[in-house]
Amino acid sequence: MKSKLLGSWEIKKTNSSSAMKKFGISVSSIVLGLLFAGLFVLITGKDPLKLYSEIFQSSVGSVYGLTETLVEMIPLALCSLGVSLAFRMQLWNIGAEGQFYMGAFGAAYFALFFSYLPILILLPLMMIAGFICGGLWALIPAIPKAFWNVNETISSLLLNYVAYFWMAYLVYGPWKDPKGNNFPLTKQFSESATIPVFGNTRISYAIFLVLIIAIAMFILIKYSKWGYEISVSGSSRKAADYAGMSYVKNVLKVMFLSGAIAGIAGMAEVSGVLHRLQQTISPGYGYTAILIALLARLNPFSILLVSFMMGGLLVGGFSLQTSGFPSSMVSMFQGSILFFVLAGEVFNNYRLVRKKV
């Protein structure tokens, strides 16, 4: 690359990058991202440092904040594990938000209409329903992608809005609690449809689910033949075809599983935290999940770590509301961090070297 800007420096391509260097680049990306977003806070006459310390204090600065961070981490990690599987095959499933809603819908169906079943039967039923509904919802964009190469990024995103209005229909219409003073809520789930929580916290046992799925995902991508097929199909469709792997089948399978995991997240949220359906059941978990997956470079265990961080950011965002800030402003920080992570990629793949004169 010849550029006057670089002067006597040039960019050389390197194929290896040490783990230490990668970590350093990730950390500096996050710091730079927060600084960049802080600029916007600064020019509007607010103190970004105060804002950041408030976010930090309210999330990991107290035991209560920490437990709330873990509560947020569960849906984030599950959605992110889901989308990361699709990303591995270069399938841009950005419909996790809708898949989350549909998973919640499937689970709520059993919670509301089979509430008499014992917990050990009902909870697994709800989980299966969440899994299938989330997976089927992801199949809707997957089928045109697999057969006609229809852009899955846009189609999966459009379905988020459809899922959102479907939920609105249910809670304003047929599933509205008749004894709920006309609020758009379903009736509260029975005890047997509720995932138990730890002690006095709101952290449900679904956190084990997160760990199990993360480990299963790690084994799948690292040690299974199918995991190998996914990464081959992701890097080159030609190579996959040549090796006799069915691209169409893999697109369908990967998208289904990706959506199904987001569906489980929806089930875990309504069964473990909200205990009912309402119009908004997610502050954008499905969107934040994309960022987490990219930040964690699709590694299942890094996803857990980054989900914890982003969970903290969300909790901090909720607390900012009391100071008059919209909680959705945390997505400004998220987007900004992602900018620098993406720009930082170049330092993983390339190296600045001084030109030999």
Next chain:
Amino acid sequence: MDLNYIIAILAAGVVAGTPILYASLGEVITERAGILNLGVEGMMLVGAVSAFYVGTFTENKWLGLLVALIAGGLMALIHAVITISFRSSQVASGLALTIFGTGLSAYLGRSLVGIPPTSTFKAVAIPGLSQIPVIGKILFNQDIMVYLSVILVAILWFVFYKTKVGLLLRAVGENPSAVDALGHNIFFIRYAAVIVGGMLAGAGGAYLSLAYSPSWIENMSAGRGWIAVALVIFAVWDPRRALLGAWLFGVIASLGLHLQALGVMIPSNFLQMLPYVFTFVVLVITTRETKNRRSGTPAALGIPYSREER
């Protein structure tokens, strides 16, 4: 349903389609140069909030529009730096831009919620033309930004297909190394296309907050940016078809609203889904068509350009 009612639906459809038209035209320019920008939703939101902010406090809608153009262009500049200079993933960078724009607009607009607008784009009947039966009421009794969007379509069509600049732009999206070999600066052309694209997305946002529903509401674009990106595929990267698609979409959306008012027994939530379902179906059908005709898609779309790897 009488004729006047149909005319009202079609006229409202043009209005509903206009913000999407601006954003789609911007994305057509961007993609013609070979860059995919999925940040349209975020750029529209930032455009909408800045237009409303400036338009309301200066009581000058034109100043609001101008600032929205600048804001959209600056947002797009971020995408340009990441994807053109740093050659990072265009899909990921576009998503980041949308996430960032959603948060930034919510932050900037936090004190604007509920404030009444002071200067908005209102319908201006064109003397003579607006007297034409049916068509006059649909097309020539609109606000200035609607007229401007139609003029913009004509200009873009002319530039794309009748000028050297347009030829160059299209060539950059088809075969950048050939253009480079001719001595033109690929990076400059791509930067310019991405920034102009962002400015038009900003204009689409300004239309939302100064004309379509003059106000600021968090997330007020409600997926229109994504619909605009989908319409580019429907439009086969042709500004004239973008106009057709945006207005068709607008009519579907306004039909949904009017059916509700007419008391059609469909729950309102299903009518609200209509535009998204419609866009999904159109996306699938047009992709199949383009694939069969093997034309339209800029060949180098989404591929970072690097001189050493050519």
